[in-house]
Amino acid sequence: MARPAPASARATDIVSFLTAHPSRGFTISELVTHLGMNIASAHATLAVLCDSGFVVRDPVHRTYVLGPALAVTGFATLEQHPAIGAAVEQAEVLGDELGTEISVMAAAGRDVIFLARRGPVARAQVLGYPGDRTPMLAPIGAVFLAWAEDEAVSGWLERATLTPALRELYRRVLGEIRDRGYSVPLASIAAPAVIDAIAKLRDEPTDADAEHRLAEVLAKTDEMLLSFESLTGSDKIVVKTVAAPVFDPMGRVLLSLSITGPDHAIAVEDVIELGRRLVQSATIATRQARGRIPGRDLPPTGTTSAGRRR
Numbered sequence: 633m634a635r636p637a638p639a640s641a642r643a644t645d646i647v648s649f650l651t652a653h654p655s656r657g658f659t660i661s662e663l664v665t666h667l668g669m670n671i672a673s674a675h676a677t678l679a680v681l682c683d684s685g686f687v688v689r690d691p692v693h694r695t696y697v698l699g700p701a702l703a704v705t706g707f708a709t710l711e712q713h714p715a716i717g718a719a720v721e722q723a724e725v726l727g728d729e730l731g732t733e734i735s736v737m738a739a740a741g742r743d744v745i746f747l748a749r750r751g752p753v754a755r756a757q758v759l760g761y762p763g764d765r766t767p768m769l770a771p772i773g774a775v776f777l778a779w780a781e782d783e784a785v786s787g788w789l790e791r792a793t794l795t796p797a798l799r800e801l802y803r804r805v806l807g808e809i810r811d812r813g814y815s816v817p818l819a820s821i822a823a824p825a826v827i828d829a830i831a832k833l834r835d836e837p838t839d840a841d842a843e844h845r846l847a848e849v850l851a852k853t854d855e856m857l858l859s860f861e862s863l864t865g866s867d868k869i870v871v872k873t874v875a876a877p878v879f880d881p882m883g884r885v886l887l888s889l890s891i892t893g894p895d896h897a898i899a900v901e902d903v904i905e906l907g908r909r910l911v912q913s914a915t916i917a918t919r920q921a922r923g924r925i926p927g928r929d930l931p932p933t934g935t936t937s938a939g940r941r942r
Contacts, residue, residue, distance in 0.1 A: 642669060642677040645838055647686060650698050651763035652834060657695025668838045715921035719878050719887050720748045722913040726891065727751020730909075733892040735873075739776045739885065742791075743767055747887070765837065766830055769847050770794060770802050771821065771856045775875040775888045778809035779926055793847050798855075805857045813914075814876040814907040816858035819893075821872050825849045858903075865901035874906045876914035883926040889914045 645667050650658070660678060664671050678696060681687035685701030710716055716736070723734040727750040736748040743765040766772055770792040777788050785806065789799045809815045820826075829846040836842050850856070858871065871893035878887040891906055918925055 638673070639677060642667075642673060643681060645669075646674075646677060646681065646696075647698070647702070648763075648765065649837060650687065650696065652765060652837075654698070654761065654763060657690055657693065657697040659693075659695050663696065666836055668836065713880075713886070713921075715878050715880065715886055715917060715923060716747065718917040718920040719889055719914075720750065722917045723748060723750040723889060726889070726910070726913055730891065730906075732894075735890045735892065737875075737888045737890065739768070739773070739887075740765065744773045744776065764834065767791075767833070767843055767846065769843075769850055770799075771805075771817070771850070774802070774806060774809060774817070774857055775815040775877050775890075776885045778806045778815065779877065779879075779883070779885050791847070792850055794851050798851065801855065801859070802857060805859050808859060808861075812860075812904075812907060813911040814874055816874050816903060816907070817872045818854075818856050818858055819870040819872050820854045821856040823853055826853060860900070863900045865899065865904070867900045868897040869900060869903065870895075870897045871903055874903065874910055876907070876910045878914050878917045878921070879923040879925050881922055881924055883924040886923070887917075889917065 646663060649663070649667060658666070660671065660674055663669065663678075664674050667674070669677075678687060678689070682689055682696075682699070685699040687696050688699040689696050716738075719736045723736050727734045730751070732751055733749060733753055734751045735746065736750075738745050738747050744767075746762055746764040748762055768776065768788060768791075770777075770789050773788070777785050780788075785803070789802060794802070805815075826846075826849050829842070829849045833839070833842040833846055858869065863869075873890040873892055875888045875890035877885040878889060880886040889910060891910055893903075893906075915925065917923075
């Protein structure tokens, strides 16, 4: 893999940070603090971004915000990735039908990026608004890794510095996700310690210590992905979300649609029904965008384990 050019890395860090904080502008001093840049390098990078219209400087407050040139980039992106519009449309349908928050997320390099929200806003939010990024540290981003090659899965697990037991568990759960077509993050994925570590990383996204802290918290937190192996349909659990993939024309997971779970325990059979309904919408979005759903090994007909076909 080619080594990233420092100037390019600075430019992408600035644009990503401003995208994730669209409600205000930032001075160069604030950007330097949040992104760990040298002020001279930041000044030179911002000058280039301003010249191109990707960033605009307020001459009175001396703050920087995203520029109008990026709007054109966004429109072009939607044309090149019709799955995004199709997924947002399905999120609107699901939000109206289920009366709950539906989110659209995408894989963005080593991160998961929040693209859109439809339906009622959940009381407890982990992700604030479009543009928020979270590193794909296991188990975060499981729905994007379930159909990935083994090398990518191994990197995902190793980056999170999990115990051998958790690594093996999450590998098994990835197989379950492929079988049933959706993942079920548990409430522990939004534990206070996890939320605090993610918030710290969003404020200082280039701080290696912040990502390391998140990895430590994830390794010490209880299991965060639901395995249906030992459950019956009448068992009750608290789920954070139910997430299903939207595939691109190459059969890769491009996006995820997710239903925000209620703040109380629900029966496993209700989780399964939500998952089936979600997969229907994700399949519609995939087909509308001419995506390809990869083949998968289906469980034998008549299986009675929770989460399997009956």
